[in-house]
Amino acid sequence: MAVARLRAFLDHPAGPKTIFFWAPMMKWGLVVAGLADLNRPVEKISVPQSMALACTGLIWVRYSFVIIPKNYNLALVNFFVGGTGMYQLSRVFKARMEASRSLNAVRE
Amino acid sequence: MAGPQNVGGKAATSVLMRFINSPTGPRTTHFWGPVANWGFALAGLVDMKKPADMVSSRMTAALCVYSLLFMRFALKVQPRNLILFSCHAANEVVQLYQFQRSLGGYDYFAGKRVRFDYPVVCDYKKTRHLRPGADYISTPLPISQMAEETAARK
Numbered sequence: 001m002a003v004a005r006l007r008a009f010l011d012h013p014a015g016p017k018t019i020f021f022w023a024p025m026m027k028w029g030l031v032v033a034g035l036a037d038l039n040r041p042v043e044k045i046s047v048p049q050s051m052a053l054a055c056t057g058l059i060w061v062r063y064s065f066v067i068i069p070k071n072y073n074l075a076l077v078n079f080f081v082g083g084t085g086m087y088q089l090s091r092v093f094k095a096r097m098e099a100s101r102s103l104n105a106v107r108e
Numbered sequence: 109m110a111g112p113q114n115v116g117g118k119a120a121t122s123v124l125m126r127f128i129n130s131p132t133g134p135r136t137t138h139f140w141g142p143v144a145n146w147g148f149a150l151a152g153l154v155d156m157k158k159p160a161d162m163v164s165s166r167m168t169a170a171l172c173v174y175s176l177l178f179m180r181f182a183l184k185v186q187p188r189n190l191i192l193f194s195c196h197a198a199n200e201v202v203q204l205y206q207f208q209r210s211l212g213g214y215d216y217f218a219g220k221r222v223r224f225d226y227p228v229v230c231d232y233k234k235t236r237h238l239r240p241g242a243d244y245i246s247t248p249l250p251i252s253q254m255a256e257e258t259a260a261r262k
Contacts, residue, residue: 023181026174033167052147063141068186 013069024074031080038084042095050088057082132187142182142192149199156202160222163210168203175200 014020060078064071121129132138152171155163175196182192209215215222 019177019180019184023174023177026170026177029170030174033170049151052144052151056141056144056147059137059141059144063137066137 014071014073020069020071021073024071024077027074027077027081031077031084034081034084038087040088042091045088045092047089047092050085050092052085054082054085054089057085132189138187138189139191142189142195145192146195149195149202152199152202152206156205157217158206160209160212160215161224163206165207165210168207168210171203172200172207175203 009015010017016022057078057080061075061082064075064078127133128135134140178196179193179200182189182196185192205216209222212222212224214220
């Protein structure tokens, strides 16, 4: 039974014999590399790049569901790409709110 | 008059309308996903002017493999996606250029080969202590003094 399931996985239209498996796997590598950048100082975060990553990630989640074969792995990896982009943007946003708040406090 | 008219054997709908309404046209995700992906290819293009020692050999090598895989993905996916293919083809060329530059190759904007003052190592982080620049010390210190130096810089 386990052998049958293994065979079903290997022969899947998005399985390890196809490019639809390896391309998203490679993208996971990029996501993991990007995880190291999660704690970068806020001043060094590039806002355009994070916005681009957030938008690309989210659009691609939908794209992975409309292509043939449907690729849940690709959807998940792009969800993480979009998620890290949005996380970095939220950090920048928070830091700027803090800065403007402290600036207002100094003025008063 | 309702609907497109066929005039003299030419196509009834214009090329533009056929493009807009096509199954991989701007009304579908098949179009906007790859268009979004062009963003990072353009970012790579802008980075071509970076100094060669700021280019990470590892990252560019990884992106070369990544773009190669996605070029094939774009051709094999249903429906076939040439916008995605073109964006990864462009990125592949840019990353190959950056990779050979990081290893001491030809710099198009300088018109000649890149010259490093230190032996080229595939892992650029290892040569950090040799690179000129305000952030780094110019000569390697013994390990015992490195901690003091780092603390003094902060």
